[in-house]
Amino acid sequence: MSTAPPPLGWAGIVRLGLVQSALGAIVMLASSLLNRIMVVEYAMAAALPAGLVAFHYGVQLSRPKWGHGSDSGWRRTPWIIGGMAVLGGGGLLATLATTQLAGPFWPVFAALVLAYAMIGIGVGAAGTSLLALLAARTAENRRPAAASLTWIMMIVGIVISAGVAGALLDPFSPTRLVQVAAGVVVAAFTVTCAAMWGVEGAPQAEAKRDTAPFGKALRGIWQDPLTRLFSIFVFFSMLAYSMQDLILEPFAGLVFGMTPGQSTSLSGVQHQGVLAGMILVGVGGHAFGGPKGPRNGFGAGMRLKRWIVLGCVASAIALGLLALAARAGPGWPLTINVAALGFANGMFAVAAIGSMLELAGRSGPNGEYRNHEGIRMGVWGAAQAAAFGIGGFVGAFAVDRLRAATGADGPAFEIVFAAESVLFLLAAGIAFRLNDRMVILAGNPAGRQTTAEVAA
Structure with a gap:
């Protein structure tokens, strides 16, 4: 007779965080390193890497399908390792194709499109399944800290791999670029395999999950008002979050006269702020989000809502101040402003991830679809990918x-910073509505919506 597996301990959560670090290290190749190589070393238009990155986000709209696939088996490990293999292959192919940009363009462009499609598929399959595993196997009172820890480790993985790869690339040559990329991919895939070894146990350790067909499961989950509303929140909050990605450094240069090195350092200050915000929510969410409150899976989720709203409002204020900075120009404390924006972004982002972990195991409107963490994570991941691609x-x-x-x-x-500020306020309003629905469900241990709630 099969038994449910025990919740993950901190060692298991850290191991999943290592997989997030490995995933971030490979994505860094496509979204950062190759971006610069294409534009600077091969004199390509910036639209080429920007379009390819947007395309890989578009491919990630398939995340619900990958999540459903991991829901349908005994284990999620094969989906995580398989996704990382595809991701690594896409990263290597993208690197090899980039080194051929001095030759005929269209064959190279076709290879790049294929490579970035593989990157999108790999991130979708591995990342969605990893989050689903974290949601299914992490105890409720540990989820805020687990969300913070795994995302911090992903950012640390990006920072370390970018620093090491950048140092090893000098002096630049196409051969050296391929060697560095291959080293990153091999190291990341090795870390993934080692970290996933034995996390889930043998397939016989638990019964095979009973899942509905993909189309039926997707329709049923989308009919759940809470899932649908959270998807809308993810889209608008991440749209606001991502709109400044490509304009902050140009803003620093054009309005404040910063050099490329200074604007790059400013971006580093923002990321340091993001990490600080994530750490605050991780520590605060765990320290103050213990076993008190509703016992039906929504206690920590409602506590995280406060961090989400606070982070969104603080992000709106920081962006409003950046709008004023655009008018004031030099003399404005821009570094402090950007650090505050990063801190607020980190608060809301990691609290939102923690809420995803809380909500992923819910049933549908009639109590069904309890074993669909993967497809729920896929829906929210697709909303995030669409927001990043558009934003x-x-x-x-x-x-x-x-x-x-x-x-x-x-x-x-x-004008653009002010528009982002309004989007964050809209996201905060949606978060308040999410809390109202959680309060209704807190008194409904079966996890079913009332007739009035479904009608809403």
């Missing part, structure tokens, strides 16, 4: 159009 493009495009229309830099950035 970065819209932010940069809007600044370009507004600069052309106004003939000035400051007003263009001011």
Whole structure:
């Protein structure tokens, strides 16, 4: 007779965090390192890497399918390792294709499209299944800290791999680039395999999960008002989060006259703020989110809501101040402003991930679909991918159009930052509605919606 596996201890959570670090290290190749190589060393238009990164986000709209696939078996480990293999292969192919950009363009472009499709598929399969495993096997009172820890480890993995790869690339040559990329991929895949070894145990340790067909499961889950509302929150909050990705450094250069090195350091300050915000929520969410409160899986989720709302409101304020900075120009404490923005972003982002872990195991409107953590994570991951793909493009495009229309830099950035601030306030309002639905469900241990709630 099969038994349910025990919750993950801290050692198991750290091992899953190592997989997140490995995933981030390979993604760094495509989203950061190859971006610079294409534009600087091979003199390609910046639209080429930007379009490829947006395309890989588009491919991640398939996340619900990958999540459902991991829901349907005994274990999620094969999906995680298989996804990392595809991701690593895509990273290597993208690197090899980049080194051929001096030759005929269209064959290389076709290889790059294939490579970034593989990267999108690999991130979708591995990342979604990893989050589903974390949601299913982490005790409720540990989920805020677990979410913080795994995301901090992912950022640390990106920072370390970027620093090591950057140091090893000098002096640059195509051969050296391939060698460095291969080293990153092999190291990341080895870490993934070692970290996943034995985390889930043998397939016979638990019964095979009973899952509905993909189409039926997706329709049923989308009919759940809480899942649907959380998906809308993820989209708008991540849209606001990502719109400044491609414009913050140009803003520092055009409005404040910063050098490339100074603007890069400013970006580093922002990431340090993000890490600090994540640590605060991880420590605070765990220290103050113990076993008290509702015992039906929503106690910590409602506590995390406070961090989400606070982080969204604080992000809105920081972006509003950046809009004022665009008007004030030099003399404004820009570094402090950007650090505050990063801190607020880190608070809301990791609290949102923690809430995902809380909500992933819910049943559908009639109590069904309890074993669909993967497809729920896939739906939310697809919403995030769509927001990131749209947000970065819209932010940069809007600044370009507004600069052309106004003939000035400051007003263009001011309008875009103000629009982002409004989006964060909208996301905070949605988070309040999420809390109302959680309060209803807190008194409903079966996890079923009331007739009035379904009608809403």
